[in-house]
Amino acid sequence: LQYMPALIDGNGPMKIMEFFDSYMEETSKGTYNNAWRGHSMKGCEMTVPENYIGVVFSENNQRLCETADRNFRPTGAFQKFLYWNYDKDPSKADAFKMHFDIIGLSKTLCSEVTESSLTDFDERADK
Numbered sequence: 001l002q003y004m005p006a007l008i009d010g011n012g013p014m015k016i017m018e019f020f021d022s023y024m025e026e027t028s029k030g031t032y033n034n035a036w037r038g039h040s041m042k043g044c045e046m047t048v049p050e051n052y053i054g055v056v057f058s059e060n061n062q063r064l065c066e067t068a069d070r071n072f073r074p075t076g077a078f079q080k081f082l083y084w085n086y087d088k089d090p091s092k093a094d095a096f097k098m099h100f101d102i103i104g105l106s107k108t109l110c111s112e113v114t115e116s117s118l119t120d121f122d123e124r125a126d127k
Contacts, residue, residue, distance in 0.1 A: 043084040
């Protein structure tokens with residue numbers, strides 16, 4: 001599964017194996033290089049956070065007009081995917097990757113405060 005920073009205006013089959021995957025090369029840093037329509041791409045493998053699952057949705061029907069409701073249905077699931085940037089190595093500074101950091105941060109901020117966690121905090125603050 002690939003995540004690309006592009007709008008691909010189409011809903012038909014794509015020859016990913018022929019035109020994209022066959023040109024992918026892994027670097028010594030564990031990242032990947034490729035190209036999409038003449039643009040250099042750099043990517044890395046990402047894992048969906050623990051206790052979460054990635055879901056692929058497909059639209060059931062084409063809308064008759066722009067204001068009509070859209071209906072989606074789940075068609076697949078994944079735990080890992082390749083994340084791509086245009087011409088720069090993926091890093092923690094990427095907005096997309098920051099979304100995954102927010103999941104851990106929100107879990108910490110919303111966790112229950114217990115007596116032992118307060119004691120641990122006080123002990124660390126005294127050092």
